[in-house]
Amino acid sequence: MAQLYYKYGTMNSGKSFEIIKVAHNYEEQGKSVLIFSPSMSGRGTQELIGSRVGFERAAIPVEHDTNLYDSVKTHTTLPSANKIYCVLIDEAQFLKKHHIEELTRVVDELNIPVMAFGLKNDFQNELFEGSYHLLVQADKIEEIKTICWYCDRKATMVIRFRDGQPVNAGQQIQIGGNEDYKPVCRRCYNGAFHTE
Numbered sequence: 392m393a394q395l396y397y398k399y400g401t402m403n404s405g406k407s408f409e410i411i412k413v414a415h416n417y418e419e420q421g422k423s424v425l426i427f428s429p430s431m432s433g434r435g436t437q438e439l440i441g442s443r444v445g446f447e448r449a450a451i452p453v454e455h456d457t458n459l460y461d462s463v464k465t466h467t468t469l470p471s472a473n474k475i476y477c478v479l480i481d482e483a484q485f486l487k488k489h490h491i492e493e494l495t496r497v498v499d500e501l502n503i504p505v506m507a508f509g510l511k512n513d514f515q516n517e518l519f520e521g522s523y524h525l526l527v528q529a530d531k532i533e534e535i536k537t538i539c540w541y542c543d544r545k546a547t548m549v550i551r552f553r554d555g556q557p558v559n560a561g562q563q564i565q566i567g568g569n570e571d572y573k574p575v576c577r578r579c580y581n582g583a584f585h586t587e
């Protein structure tokens with residue numbers, strides 16, 4: 392039976408690298424996969440994942456009104472279609488509730504495993520919409536671990552920096568700003584906003 396996997400990690404935990412690795416493992420055996428990534432531009436152009444780790448893969452853009460179930464189903468029923476062995480999702484935190492529900496139908500009705508990779512909490516430690524619904528719906532939940540930027544504890548949070556200063560207020564999704572993010576542990580997160 393196929394399952395819905397949610398693999399979460401903070402910034403720079405190698406999520407995109409992991410997707411590329413999983414895709415490679417399938418394709419090496421001649422098994423096709425589909426890779427989706429939420430469109431941040433809203434222009435429907437192809438998204439590239441993994442550029443930071445030195446490998447790049449094109450991903451099918453997901454718009455707000457994309458129906459992921461229909462999209463996967465179309466890919467499996469095209470005359471030229473290969474059997475799809477796995478669906479991979481990059482930046483799954485940016486998906487909407489209906490996208491996650493559509494992914495559960497890909498698993499349960501099409502019997503195709505879905506692996507969704509993404510952040511869990513935002514820079515204000517609130518769950519993203521996609522993360523919330525993946526935590527509710529996923530069959531298997533796994534953490535991709537990385538180390539705090541400032542100490543040697545496990546990073547579980549992210550700090551947003553603007554002009555080099557940590558900020559803990561603002562929009563959840565900032566597009567085209569000069570923000571920078573660092574993975575941190577809880578202690579360093581709290582320490583960044585307390586000046587004693």
Ligand SMILES: [Zn+2]
Nearest residue numbers: 539542576579
């Ligand atoms: Zn730390």
